[in-house]
Amino acid sequence: MSHMIDSLANLPFEWARYEFMRNALLAVILVSPLFALMGTLVVNNRMAFFSDAIGHASLTGIGLGVLLGLADPLFALVGFALLLGIGILAIYRLTRASMDTVISLSMSFSIALGVVLLSRGGNFNRYSHYLIGDLLSITPHEIGWLCATVVIVGGGLLLFYNRILLIGINESLARSRGLNVWWIQVLFVLSIVMVVTMNLSWVGILIINSLLILPAAAARNLAGNTRQYVFFAVAIALISGVGGLLVSYYADTASGATIVLVAMGFYFLTLVVKALRQRVQ
């Protein structure tokens, strides 16, 4: 891993001289495709708002971790986000209440509880980096963890891609084809939780969902089938990830947010392409 990072130092650019930039670049190249792949399913299954709620639940998770005196709040974070995600699924299933209302309520709850827990004693500023994230602080050790996440979650997503896609098209149809809808949805929520929580400290709660949703949303404007959809989403995520990181270096801005803005630019570009194509037809 460190050998790969070091070899980047030979690149003839000013930024390549800094280790934090090389680490950040490698992290972006690693996780962008995973975010894009997961995003295609999240958007197809109309769960964009759902994954946002998972991100917001992390704030409460961190709060609980701090309350319990854990050195690293990661376990509390994963635990609470998973609980909330499955809770939303269960409430939706049992009551058939409107999904966006249930999600919105859970978001309000977890943000409020998180802020209350973390602001005890007036120390909230210590945790504000979780809101915005700091890509440049990522260490080779953390990149190792990211690698493991990419392999496990990425592999799992590919293994279950067809089944998750079919459930997103229509649940009854999926059930009639013998799929266990509930357990597949729980596994999907688990994978969203893993990706969101593992990347939280360098992307930040406020924008992590944009990284998930934007490449897929842009790719939908270009693609005619699922293979193209995933291909465009991965390409857009990679280009805006690397591009955004470099722009943030030269413009001296927060890298996560800059990446989101570049991806947003791609989204508008694809809208224009789509409109032009429709005019031609």
Place this chain on the structure above:
Amino acid sequence: MSSDHHKGIAPHQCGQCCTHIDGISVTLDRHRIIEDVSLHLHCGELTTVVGPNGAGKSTLLRALLGEVSHTGAIHFHPVFGPGREDAPAIGYVPQGLDFDRSSPFSVCDLFAASTSRFPVALGSRGGIRQTARAALENVEAGELLDRGLGRLSGGELQRVLLALSLTPVPNLLLLDEPVSGIDLPGRELFYRTVSELRHRFDLSILMVSHDLAGIATVSDRIVFLDRRVVCVGSPREVLANLDFRHAFGLDLEDLKPA
């Protein structure tokens, strides 16, 4: 897809595969939706369930699919084909598939996602494309293979879903209002296709429909359901039933089956 679903037996001659629906009742929120429904479905036969709104027609299908809990039993007696006694292979064509029409999946993606584990994200392998094309050609829809699912007309979508429900060939095929919202030529094509497939694959078909004019000619049997089975019989018998005529406000000469 092979047409020798029942090897060595000519269509119409099997007549032994049978689905027994015994005393099914469904209660939702303390509300009795259907009560003591018993039916026998034979292979090679199309049975249509008709009834007023709220009669429990779709609930009956959902009970058969195992989506709602019910009392009573469903027994399946396979002679041939893939199903087991306790778990018939059920094909299902939902009523007006509710999906996001702006989603970029093609008809081929739908087939691949339903019939294969190889991730559609990486494309569809040749074998899957061939299976899908053959299945679509059975319903006169071979040219739709690479069309976007959101770009299909109502009739095209129903034919695609029919082709999918027959891959692999099931023991029991459930059709929930398959022609609602489809124009007349589309309906005729759908009925013609279903009718032909029924004989070709010796299928038991249970269809829910409102389209009285259409079902009179295509059905082998009609079940008039209004929370319980009011009457069962040939189209001629049920259309002559006074309760039935009253429920549908019928006095139409042109509904008499030919």
